[in-house]
Amino acid sequence: MITLQERVHSSPPPAEWSLNKLHRVLRVRKGFKNIGMQEDNLLSLSYGRIIPKSIDAAEGLLPESFETYQIVEPGNIVMRLTDLQNDKRSLRQGLVKERGIITSAYDALELEKGHDPRFWAYAFLALDLAKYYYSLGGGVRQSIKFSDFPNDWISTPESGTQKAIADFLDRETARTDQLIKKKQKLVGLLAEQKSGVISKAVTVGLPERFDLDQTSSRFLPRVPVGWKVTRLKHLGRIRGGLTLGRTIPEDTPTQATPYLRVANVQAGWVDLSDVAEIEATQSEVSRYSLCAGDILMNEGGDNDKLGRGAVWHAPFKPCLNQNHVFAVAPFVAKQAEWISLATNAKYARDFFYFYSNQSTNLASISKTNLSEFPVAMPPESEMNKILKCTKERLSKLELLTDTTTKSINGLREFRTALVTAAVTGQIDMATWGKQGQTDRRLDQIEEEMSLREARA
Numbered sequence: 001m002i003t004l005q006e007r008v009h010s011s012p013p014p015a016e017w018s019l020n021k022l023h024r025v026l027r028v029r030k031g032f033k034n035i036g037m038q039e040d041n042l043l044s045l046s047y048g049r050i051i052p053k054s055i056d057a058a059e060g061l062l063p064e065s066f067e068t069y070q071i072v073e074p075g076n077i078v079m080r081l082t083d084l085q086n087d088k089r090s091l092r093q094g095l096v097k098e099r100g101i102i103t104s105a106y107d108a109l110e111l112e113k114g115h116d117p118r119f120w121a122y123a124f125l126a127l128d129l130a131k132y133y134y135s136l137g138g139g140v141r142q143s144i145k146f147s148d149f150p151n152d153w154i155s156t157p158e159s160g161t162q163k164a165i166a167d168f169l170d171r172e173t174a175r176t177d178q179l180i181k182k183k184q185k186l187v188g189l190l191a192e193q194k195s196g197v198i199s200k201a202v203t204v205g206l207p208e209r210f211d212l213d214q215t216s217s218r219f220l221p222r223v224p225v226g227w228k229v230t231r232l233k234h235l236g237r238i239r240g241g242l243t244l245g246r247t248i249p250e251d252t253p254t255q256a257t258p259y260l261r262v263a264n265v266q267a268g269w270v271d272l273s274d275v276a277e278i279e280a281t282q283s284e285v286s287r288y289s290l291c292a293g294d295i296l297m298n299e300g301g302d303n304d305k306l307g308r309g310a311v312w313h314a315p316f317k318p319c320l321n322q323n324h325v326f327a328v329a330p331f332v333a334k335q336a337e338w339i340s341l342a343t344n345a346k347y348a349r350d351f352f353y354f355y356s357n358q359s360t361n362l363a364s365i366s367k368t369n370l371s372e373f374p375v376a377m378p379p380e381s382e383m384n385k386i387l388k389c390t391k392e393r394l395s396k397l398e399l400l401t402d403t404t405t406k407s408i409n410g411l412r413e414f415r416t417a418l419v420t421a422a423v424t425g426q427i428d429m430a431t432w433g434k435q436g437q438t439d440r441r442l443d444q445i446e447e448e449m450s451l452r453e454a455r456a
Helices: 004-009 117-129 132-136 159-203 282-288 333-343 346-354 380-423 437-455
Strands: 018-021 026-028 042-046 049-053 070-072 077-079 093-095 100-102 107-111 153-156 212-214 222-224 228-231 236-239 255-260 276-280 295-298 309-311 325-330 357-359 362-364 374-377
Touching (some): 004 117, 049 093, 077 117, 117 132, 117 380, 159 333, 159 374, 159 437, 255 282, 276 282, 295 333, 309 333, 325 333, 380 437
Antiparallel strands (some): 018 153, 026 107, 042 049, 077 107, 228 374, 255 276, 295 325
């Protein structure tokens, strides 16, 4: 018979592993509501880990009472099997390491005696990384419960082997995670450097000028002599985009047309890896089509996305913008790159935040407020020199960021492969460490990163 692990991972189990039914090994805890506020240690599932949160400072959607939450114990495995069709990136389970309470919208699983919860947490992680859960919804259901899992046969190592695999993965994944964390910190530092380069370029020039004049702008109080602070509405025509869900008369012909969303507009570039289409009328296509040189600016989203801009270079036509993305047609085409650069400076973040409407985890800025965005405009010849210098500096930083990001992805792929191989019995743990296989793979990833840097 084919086990769940074989079907998902295509890995035959070791002959000595026994067979069990999934729902005999793990079951959903029931009857553990937090009645009478027995517990106030609030827990949350975040990026595959169960972490504590302050119950007094809890943010987001809060229950009327935490008495509706469930009590969980160390060794339980919590699974979030909601929003399957909209969120395919989150890690959906975590191992509980301390007693506390967590939302009853999640399933809390407990194991039969004689099983190591760490092993099964890794086993479910491997299923999650293989996107197994999404197949259970049949492509239609947004949410499922653990009880919806088929009662499959599962390959089960004896308890000593479970512990050995869990110990092995705790040790080896910790090494990989530490390296990933260091590289993520480097990516963050590079982002700060990029922000610093942009901010200096559009406020004091590159190289930096020290002959500055006072201005009346609270966001650009001093700019180089000869520069002029100009509001966005005097630099281009600002328009909104096409509203989704609008009503179109039944007899009106439409055509599937690409359109850009907030996620497409990154800081200084347009992400075309996932471009959606919308049925639009001919008049809408004519009205909302983007032109080469238009500056795209986000109207809403997270604070870090608000207002950020990028120039549209029209790699294909037609293309529309959604109503949460503004399009600015510059009056002087040569100024498009400079204006876009200014929208990604530190002072721009302050401006957009100050003039935004804030709601839970989201922000938006009106066309009226956006039109007041100040841009320090240098003479054309100086502007072109600064843009060239800025592009050169940013290119070096972006190359290093790209190389580091690819290295992080390589480490994550290695971690995924390691977890899957271990929980399916494909690794001889007795010889793995002696042969230095983790060290060799990590060294290989580092070498590939160095080679990419050298080629560049």
